[in-house]
Amino acid sequence: MAASRYTFWVLILVVAIAGLSQGLSIPLLAVLLEKQGVSSMMNGLNAAALYIGMVLISPFLEIPLRKFGYRTTIISGLVLVTAATALIPMFSHLAVWFVLRLLMGIGDSGLHYSSQMWVTKIAAPQNRGRDLSIYGLAYGVGFSAGPLGLNLLPLGLWVPFGTLIVLYAVAFLLLGRMKNEFPEKIVQTEKKQNKYAVVLRLGWLALIPSFLYGFMETSLNGSFPVYALRTGLSLEWVSVILPSFVVGSIILQMPLGALSDRIGRKRVMTVCALVGGIAFFLFPLSGENVWVMMLLLAIAGAAVGSFYSLGLAFAADILPASMVPTAGIIAGINFGVASILAPNVNGVLMEVWEPWTIFWLMGAFLFVFAAACLAVRRGAANAEQVALPIQKQG
Incomplete structure (x- = not known):
């Protein structure tokens, strides 16, 4: 038990470092490209x-993950991220940066996927929601703190990148002291079926939150600044308003996870989706009142900011243990696809209709999800009954 908790807290620290890396590198590179005159x-x-x-x-x-284990996959992802981070300040060509950021995405995905699956494996079922919420909280805090590293840029181009590399070194040292572990093997009876089809059939409802969270996060980070400029808000206010969503999610991340352990993930997500949907639908009515905007985004963040971790915990509840890594793959794909779709869909909406429609779209998505949770109550219970016998075979 002590070894498992040590592993857990090391993974929490590593994901906080990864979150800080993403939180700094995204705006840092955007600023550097803007200074280069890139459109x-x-x-x-x-x-x-x-x-x-x-x-x-x-x-x-x-x-x-199945062949080399959790730790080796995390370290491999960290190696890619570290190498890309070290190479970025050596080049200024847009195409080279595109490739390096592609590699960072590959490394980040490997790191997050493996660490999420490891936390899910070692967490006790009665505390799974709490532990995954702590994981999400660590990433959120790191991501929120990341932009503070922009203040290091006046000291020299290499300073913020060098700071990240030092943090990566700390992560390598911590991971080096951990014992590698492997996911549960898929038993022969499960191999007769397509594992992705089985996961989608049993856990489709638990996989929707990862898409919703990716769409909302990217919509706010990528499309809200455009909305703000078109409605007369200054970029200075944008930098103040946007963090309220993250702050809201950080405040309720752990309480919602612990609550889901007691009363059920689906019940918590249903209520949260309704609250978040209402907040997004009310947002356009705030006009130019930035304090109301901050309040509504904080409420939305508090309600749906833990959707990814709650969805993953719900998948672990209703799926065989050996199928959880597959669910994690699908959740990661959902998040990535939503992150790519969001700015494009929102861009079209703002061109052909009104800027505020992007908030109504996010609200509508959440209402549809809440309706699905209410409509498939019996189906979800049946899915759990089907999943359990398969799990016992493993």
């Missing part, structure tokens, strides 16, 4: 390389 469209396309890398590698991550 906003090309800047955005370059940023998309991170998510493209995630989507491209996600279907294949289960293979090295």
Whole structure:
């Protein structure tokens, strides 16, 4: 038990470092490209390389995880991220940065997928929601703190990148002291069926939150600044308003996870989806009142900011243990696809209709998910009954 808790807390620290890395590298590279005179469209396309890398590698991550284990897969991802981070300040060509950010996306995806699956494996079922919420909280805190590293840029181009490399070194040292572990093997009876089809059939409802979270996160980070400029808000206010979503999610991340352990994931996610949907639908009515905007985004963040971890915990509840890594793959793909779709869908909406429709779209998605949770109550119970006998065979 002591070894498992040590492993858990090391993984929490590693994911916090990874979150800080993403939180710093995304705005840092955007600022550097802007200073180079790169157009906003090309800047955005370059940023998309991170998510493209995630989507491209996600279907294949289960293979090295099962063959080489959790720790080895995490370290491999960290090696890619470290190498890409060290190489970025050596080059200034847009195409080279695109490739390096693609590699960062691949490394980040491997690191997060393996660490999420490891936390899910070692967490006790009665505390799974709490532990995965702590994981999400660590990433959120790291991601939120990341932009503070922009203040290091005046000290020299290498300073923020060097700081990240030092943090990666700490992660390598901690991981080096951990014993490698492997996922549960899929038994022969399960191999007769397509594992992705089985996971989708039994756990489709638990996999929707990862898509919703990816769509909301990217919509706010990528499309909200455009919305703000078109409605007369300054970029200075954007930098103040946007963090309220993250702050809201951080505040309720652990309480919601612990609550889901007691009363059930689906019940918590249903209520949260309704609250988040209402907050997004009310957002356009805030006009230019930035304090109301911050309040509504904080409420939305508090309600749906833990969707990814709650969805993963729900999948672990209703699926055989050997199928959870497959669910993690699908969740990662859902998140990546949503992150790529969001700015494009929102861009079309803002062109052909009104800027505020992006919030109504997010609200509508959440209402549909809440309706699905209510409609398939009996189906979800049946899925759990089907999953359990298969799990016992493993």
